[in-house]
Amino acid sequence: MKRILIAVSALIGIVSFNGVFADDEKMHMGSHHHEMSVIDTRTSLAVSPEMKQHQLSNMREHVVAIKSIVGLMSENKFEEASKIAHAKLGLTPEMEAMCGMFNNEQFKTLGLAFHKSGDDLGNVLQTKDVNASLRALNKTMQYCVECHATYRQ
Template sequence: MRRVLFAVGSLALLCAMAAAQAPLDHANGPAAHAAPAAASDPRALVPMPQPLAQHMLANMRDHLAALQEIQAHLGTGQMDVAARIAETRLGFSSLGLHGAHEVARFMPPGMQDAGSAMHKAASRLALVTTDAAATGEMAPVFSALAAVTGACVGCHAGYRIK
């Protein structure tokens, strides 16, 4: 059963990542093709200094790597390791590590809210993963994981950085 849940969770993450990269057609879901140019990209452009933009993109790549590591550890039953990664690399504990205070001042309020929602969801993921280690109940873990990736998808669907 755990392998099935892990496979479903992994598939959901891959779908979420694909959706985050595709332009949105709000009536019909992700568009069938990629946008040909940034001019047709409906997402809000968030200008920021190039070094901060590069720093932010590196942080997002690390967030994606952390999500993959969390899933791998969930799949092998290493709940404590998955919970630690969720909190230290994605949760509120990670804000200092990622230099969030430097980047946040360039973000519009909606983007800040999406980032806060992701960090809050990741801290919750850490908590429910710790609980699942004792109870064996995985449904809350996958719901919490979906909340983390949902915040990512929402932000990527609404914003892009320059």
């Protein structure tokens, strides 16, 4: 169980670093004295600076929610984890409206699938089945990985 939680935590760190903190044209590797240009081939969502900050804030909240869910699972607090999955990752009316604001149809579809998987995760967590919950969490996180690999602000 500990190895699974460590692996999930590592994946969360990788996703959050790559998708949330990388800028559009350069990633800083190692110390501040060494810069490496990286050509970003992901699709730009071409959003306003305000929308970019709002979206980045939402993604950071998603990462915190996943971290909380993993922690609660490790303490066998599946009901609490389920509530977080539904409230913070699920397809709430606010998240559905947010996804609808983007002009890219594939991004909308991916965002809606992510949030639906958050609700599925919440439902599976209620069963208190660790393996099924980890599979559902993996599916939700796969949407994170796919989105961050495909799109940029």
